[in-house]
Amino acid sequence: MPQTSYPIVWDLETFFQGGSDSEELRQHLDDVKDRLKTYSAKLNQFETPTSSSEADHIASLIEEGSNVSQHIRQAGAFITCLEAQDMTDHKASTLRSEVMELNATYGAAFNRFKQKLAQTEVSVWQELLKHEQLAELSFVLNEWREAAQEQLSEDEESLITALSVDGYHAWGQMYNTIVGEMTVNVTIDGEEKELSVGQANNLLSHEDPNVRKQVYEKLEAAWKEKESLFANTLNHLAGFRLNVYDKRGWDNVLKEPLDINRMQQETLDAMWGAITKHKQPFVDFLYRKASLLGKEKLDWYDLGAPTQENTQTLSYDEGAQFILKHFKQFSPKLADFAEHAFENGWIEAEDRSGKRPGGFCTGFPLSEESRIFMTYSGSMSNVATLAHELGHAFHTHALKPVHPLNRRYAMNVAETASTFAEMIVADASVKEAESDQDKIALLEDKLQRSVAFFMNIHSRFLFETRFYAERKNGFVPAERLNELTDQAQREAYQDAVQSTSPSYWSNKLHFHITGVPFYNFPYTFGYLFSLSIYARALEEGVSYEDKYMALLQDTARMSVEDLAMKHLGEDITKEAFWEKGIELCKRDVEEYLDLTSK
């Protein structure tokens, strides 16, 4: 094995020197501010085109906009990195609000431009789209146009936007405020501790079942105590949403989330249909896990608990070598890209205090580079996370040749490249595990994810659709919300759990996010979509890599149905497509059942 030592701390100096005191960044921000001013003024003068002779002008406004937006995002990415590497960097937080303001100004001016453009009369519109630069963007431009046509008048929409600050988003903020003030007292090792709900949630995967049970009961009680408040926040934000939909003449509550994810209802139905039909192996897994924990059925607080520990550890360099070795077997381009990232300080992995928890990948559009953030402490799950984030960076890399407006992929395909990369590493680590115990622990980890996507997310989707259906007829009280949640969980887990979490509707932040509605099914879509691509790569080997990259390049310029048809030759409105991804997960169950029967 070659003797390498990759930097474990990232290099941010290439972008702006001097961290949050950077003069270069100051200059950059001032510069963007000026450019944005000029640009917004141009956009505010823009009126709906009446002839295709305006195509050049429109194309140049779009170009200038992409450029300004890339400058804002370059600064935003840098600040994100500063905040993550040192949570006490208060100067970075001040810079953050500056960038948020730039974003808001840009967003408002650009939205007006989109609205005006979208009102173009159809024959002129068709002529405009023949323009060389605009033709390339036709998918996105048509999307703007359709969205604008399905909305109310400009005045009405801007009134809705204005009212939503206090009448809609405020309910989400209210939720966060109440949750932020909640605490739970738990006793661990004879010591009583006051925990935030986030800290308490983490203890639900504690190895000691008594700790898990206690935490679960305390949490349920804490949520119960506040349930009338949360019934208010949830009902009112949902009520606002439904009212807006009603005024726009939209009767399907899924219309907006489906549009955002560029997918059809048939696709969503096929996905859940396939999952519902193939739950038995995952039910078997849950029963086996229960018996390993000495129970007949799992309780809700056992779902995230490990039955064995994976003791394997790898140094950072070993982890990197492991990733590179296995990437190479699927895609030398992916491996070369990852090696470049390791060598050139694209990754912040050091295990030290003061860092933000979790991991992310962010792109610096002007430099065409990415940076990855995580904390590496040597576990196999760290290695998988690192591979996951490298996958995100590779997606950004694959999109380099396409226009910036054609790089804005939706949430359901956002995890395509990351899940793909993570699967390569997760599968390899199961294969190369040193002991049965390690192997079981790794498989359990993988299966836990399948259960989360096929059962937990399914329960959220079932609950949310049913809640919205009832909300149309009026306020849904807390008792009913508890009931709906319990039913959805029992159904989604096919009664393989002893207890449920009736408070889930209140304790899951995702139901209270106002930015995006139905923040659940895109997760499952992304997971299974990526698994089918992975299944294809397993069949075709290295020869698949160019096709894979071509698929990534198209992720933000067509519907997901077209994407799958063009690059996989698959009709994703049919259950057969979704069954292929589920099949891979079933094999994990078989192996797990086999290993744990000894």
Ligand SMILES: [Zn+2]
């Ligand atoms: Zn991700």
